[in-house]
Amino acid sequence: MKTMTYREAIARSMRGALEKNPRSIIYGLGVTDFTGIFGTTLGLEKEFGSGRVFDTPLSEDAMTGFAVGAALNGLYPIHIHIRADFMLLAMNQLVNSIAKYKYMYGGLFELPLLVRAVIGRSWGQGAQHSQSLQALLSHVPGLTVVMPASAQSVLDTYEYAATKARFPVISLEHRLLYDYSFNLDAGARPADPFTSRLVREGRHVTVAATSVMVADAVNAAKFVSEKAGIEAEVIDLHCLTRPDSKLLLDSVRKTGRLIVADAGWAPFGVCAEISRLVATSDPGLLKAPVQEIAQAHSPCPTAKTLENHFYPDMGTVADAICRLASGRKDHGVELPSADYKRRLYKEFKGPF
Amino acid sequence: MTAAYEAMFRQALRIRLAEEKIAEIYPSDKIQSPVHLSIGQEPHTAALIASLAPGDQLYTTYRSHAAYLAKGGDMRLMFAELYGKASGISKGKAGSMHLCSPEHGLMGCSAIVAATISHAVGAGYAFQLLGRKDIVVSLTGDGSTEEGVFHECLNFAALRKLPVLFVIENNGLAIHAHLAGRQAFSLEKLTAAYGIPYFLSPDGLDMPAVAAQTAKIAAAVRGGAGPAVYEIRACRYMQHVGVAQDFDKGYRDRAEFEAWRARDPLVREKALIEKFRPELDREIAAAVDFAEKAPFPACEEVLKDVF
Numbered sequence: 001m002k003t004m005t006y007r008e009a010i011a012r013s014m015r016g017a018l019e020k021n022p023r024s025i026i027y028g029l030g031v032t033d034f035t036g037i038f039g040t041t042l043g044l045e046k047e048f049g050s051g052r053v054f055d056t057p058l059s060e061d062a063m064t065g066f067a068v069g070a071a072l073n074g075l076y077p078i079h080i081h082i083r084a085d086f087m088l089l090a091m092n093q094l095v096n097s098i099a100k101y102k103y104m105y106g107g108l109f110e111l112p113l114l115v116r117a118v119i120g121r122s123w124g125q126g127a128q129h130s131q132s133l134q135a136l137l138s139h140v141p142g143l144t145v146v147m148p149a150s151a152q153s154v155l156d157t158y159e160y161a162a163t164k165a166r167f168p169v170i171s172l173e174h175r176l177l178y179d180y181s182f183n184l185d186a187g188a189r190p191a192d193p194f195t196s197r198l199v200r201e202g203r204h205v206t207v208a209a210t211s212v213m214v215a216d217a218v219n220a221a222k223f224v225s226e227k228a229g230i231e232a233e234v235i236d237l238h239c240l241t242r243p244d245s246k247l248l249l250d251s252v253r254k255t256g257r258l259i260v261a262d263a264g265w266a267p268f269g270v271c272a273e274i275s276r277l278v279a280t281s282d283p284g285l286l287k288a289p290v291q292e293i294a295q296a297h298s299p300c301p302t303a304k305t306l307e308n309h310f311y312p313d314m315g316t317v318a319d320a321i322c323r324l325a326s327g328r329k330d331h332g333v334e335l336p337s338a339d340y341k342r343r344l345y346k347e348f349k350g351p352f
Numbered sequence: 353m354t355a356a357y358e359a360m361f362r363q364a365l366r367i368r369l370a371e372e373k374i375a376e377i378y379p380s381d382k383i384q385s386p387v388h389l390s391i392g393q394e395p396h397t398a399a400l401i402a403s404l405a406p407g408d409q410l411y412t413t414y415r416s417h418a419a420y421l422a423k424g425g426d427m428r429l430m431f432a433e434l435y436g437k438a439s440g441i442s443k444g445k446a447g448s449m450h451l452c453s454p455e456h457g458l459m460g461c462s463a464i465v466a467a468t469i470s471h472a473v474g475a476g477y478a479f480q481l482l483g484r485k486d487i488v489v490s491l492t493g494d495g496s497t498e499e500g501v502f503h504e505c506l507n508f509a510a511l512r513k514l515p516v517l518f519v520i521e522n523n524g525l526a527i528h529a530h531l532a533g534r535q536a537f538s539l540e541k542l543t544a545a546y547g548i549p550y551f552l553s554p555d556g557l558d559m560p561a562v563a564a565q566t567a568k569i570a571a572a573v574r575g576g577a578g579p580a581v582y583e584i585r586a587c588r589y590m591q592h593v594g595v596a597q598d599f600d601k602g603y604r605d606r607a608e609f610e611a612w613r614a615r616d617p618l619v620r621e622k623a624l625i626e627k628f629r630p631e632l633d634r635e636i637a638a639a640v641d642f643a644e645k646a647p648f649p650a651c652e653e654v655l656k657d658v659f
Binding site for chain 1: 409411440441442443444445446450452454459460462464467468469470471472473474475476477478479481482484488500501504505507508511656657658659
């Protein structure tokens with residue numbers, strides 16, 4: 001089976017957008033420098049010209065509003081933030097302009113555009129280089145928020161965005177995934193990539209996950225299957241603003257047990273939202289309370305020892321699956337060792 | 353008296369009479385939307401837009417009735433929009449603060465001060481990249497120059513020599529706050545720091561002067577000279593939002609307003625007013641009638657056009 005890294009999938013998608021949509025432009029701080037947004041935009045300026053691929057001043061607010069005027073006049077802007085945290089400087093445009101442009105004018109305008117923002121993690125990225133803001137963004141009507149969790153998902157979503165979508169998309173990429181290699185065509189591929197995906201079938205527990213937690217959930221599911229014969233079903237929520245509720249509810253109907261594993265904070269977040277979806281649709285499906293796996297509800301600390309407590313990992317998910325399947329905290333399944341986890345995770349070495 | 357002057361005068365008068373009609377209707381509560389009247393500022397808006405090409409785009413703010421009408425927007429659709437009717441420009445979802453007329457190049461009005469300046473810059477970039485010969489006008493008030501994004505936009509427009517004309521209507525007031533208490537900088541010097549040419553019309557009521565100045569600046573911007581900043585001084589006759597005057601509130605000087613009004617062509621030039629008033633009154637009456645008779649949007653509209 002063909003494999004591809006997440007980084008390579010993004011790089012191919014960026015080139016593909018420029019090739020397949022002659023009106024597309026790619027810009028952002030660092031887009032044309034020698035690092036090329038972690039290698040995802042390298043060489044594009046030379047190949048497609050500095051009119052279509054360019055670096056920007058440190059002006060997130062203006063350059064986000066810039067996308068509005070560009071999109072209104074037929075361009076397809078792809079605006080990249082090398083850290084999602086920098087996007088907060090553009091919240092006025094994202095929330096007050098972009099999210100409302102179609103509705104507020106009664107459908108007279110459409111704003112096809114893509115904002116890519118990279119979530120940092122590990123090696124002391126700290127409080128302002130690591131935030132997962134999917135809940136904040138998904139809360140606002142008019143924004144379409146995706147968190148691609150695999151190379152295939154990147155390829156499908158970005159191609160659709162650049163060539164077919166007529167709406168603004170915010171994509172949160174996870175820095176930790178960049179070096180992961182994925183099998184292409186793995187799992188079900190929905191015709192419209194802006195929805196959820198079934199990643200692994202199982203009958204005992206449903207794990208609905210986002211971003212890097214999808215990889216953790218798949219690793220955890222394999223682990224508990226081998227160690228304890230527990231079969232977890234894993235759903236990659238992917239498009240947080242358009243989750244496949246049928247896929248989710250059908251899965252919970254089958255398993256009766258739900259874990260929501262999100263790469264963000266739990267309160268008012270994806271855990272809360274997916275729980276709301278089940279609670280307001282068919283709460284009788286649940287044989288046990290929903291388990292939530294999320295970051296500690298604090299800013300991200302820098303020290304490695306604290307960071308290890310801040311982030312959940314595949315061990316956290318494995319533990320939750322065993323607890324939920326057995327109905328007991330002392331489920332007796334030996335959890336993955338530090339060595340086991342070290343072999344799974346590509347160690348990210350900083351500084352950026 | 354030239355035909356061009358009469359056309360500008362007629363447009364300015366049309367806007368004033370339409371807004372006076374809004375003020376007349378407002379107490380009935382048929383218009384349930386915050387209105388920011390341009391009364392006192394219509395002459396410069398009419399003169400500015402008369403000196404642009406039809407393909408030029410405009411991005412402006414919530415005080416936008418004047419720009420909408422001058423750019424060619426249909427008055428009936430505007431009144432229906434203010435009434436919250438399905439036949440309005442945006443099916444009643446925009447109200448007074450978000451007028452637009454894409455076919456005439458009015459691409460949006462924001463209730464967030466300065467939010468449209470960067471839209472104009474993005475449009476200017478698209479024009480440049482696609483080889484379009486039109487220019488983009490960003491029309492905002494003096495308060496917008498205090499927002500950080502104004503500086504970001506001047507910088508990028510100057511860097512890329514974009515065909516964007518930044519027009520600053522300076523009425524000296526941001527809601528109730530005077531310019532002297534808000535700005536430690538001079539707009540002219542700020543503009544110079546970016547290498548952008550700055551122009552000033554000290555009297556926005558002087559329509560021929562504004563028209564001539566605009567034509568000159570627009571030609572340079574259209575010719576590839578890069579962006580320009582154009583300050584037009586004006587007087588807001590009314591309160592910030594709503595349809596009354598508020599000189600009794602003590603924050604502004606009535607004498608200053610009286611001095612402007614004494615020069616106001618829409619007050620002084622009685623012969624022209626008499627010439628145009630009957631047909632304009634008929635147009636306004638027809639627009640109000642259209643709005644009155646139009647249906648309200650159906651409930652299912654609430655969830656339409658979100659994504």
